Amino acid sequence: MPAVRIAKGIERGRPVTIVVDGQPVAAHEGETLAAALAAAGRTVLRHSPRAGTARGAFCLMGVCQECLVRVDGRLRQACRVGVADGQVVECRGSL
Template sequence: MIRLVPNHAARIKRSEKVTFTFDGMPVEGHDGEMLVSALVRANILTLRHAPHDAAPRGAFCCMGLCQECAVVVKGQTVEACRTEVTADLVVERV
């Protein structure tokens, strides 16, 4: 017999919403959440293009192993899955 688990989604406490920019476009995210989560929720799936064939690249492993989600923050190339959202964060494609 299958036991149904109650939906506790309404009890999740989220941090405040903040705005950051991705390639000059404002995007909303929750303060402290991973950047890749906010970008995917905003339907921004292409984060960079492959150097050899210009194929679109985005989130793949979401744990910092593959570097497919590389973006530029403060002049540094970082993984979006390991970078926290903060107010006024400026993010650009590689």
């Protein structure tokens, strides 16, 4: 999926860069990590430990745990974490 960003008519927070699986990803302050990853085309955030199937943001309100990733070394729900400049995110593999 190509990256998608709304650029016109929307006021955004200041641009920041997060590091996702070792790669820089552009984001904006005020976005959730799940929104920033989706806008960058990252829809698969992890794989289930049992079946190995792809998982990503589902409920986007912190109920389902499908968007679980490592943020600066801690397991967090991507839909409940705001982006911060220099944030390190690990999505690869199962958690």
